[in-house]
Amino acid sequence: MLRKFGRLFVIKNRFEAFLIIFALAMGAMDRGSHYLEAMPNWLGWTLFVACGGAVMLGGAKILDALHYERERKEAELEAC
Known part of the structure; x- marks a missing residue:
């Protein structure tokens, strides 16, 4: 059961990676705008x-x- 739960936190493909990068960018730009308000x-x-x-x-x-x-993973498959 823990293994299934742990798989939720593994990035499996490029689409998931781009979603995570987008979320990070949204948060970073929000933080950056707070910096601009505090220090113009x-x-x-x-x-x-x-x-x-x-x-x-x-x-x-x-x-x-x-x-x-x-x-x-491809190299492991070739070795088998």
Whole structure:
């Protein structure tokens, strides 16, 4: 039963990855807009851009991990 519950938290395909990246981007941009309200100078804009950049880096890492996981599964199947 715990194994089935744990599978809910595994990203299985690119569609799920893009949904997660979209949700992260929405949260990051909301946080960035709060920074702009609190600090309307260059520091607020810097933190706003940093929030968006962090999502881009995280999204790229998620997509790379899916690619490497798929390659590993294919290599395991060839070895059998």
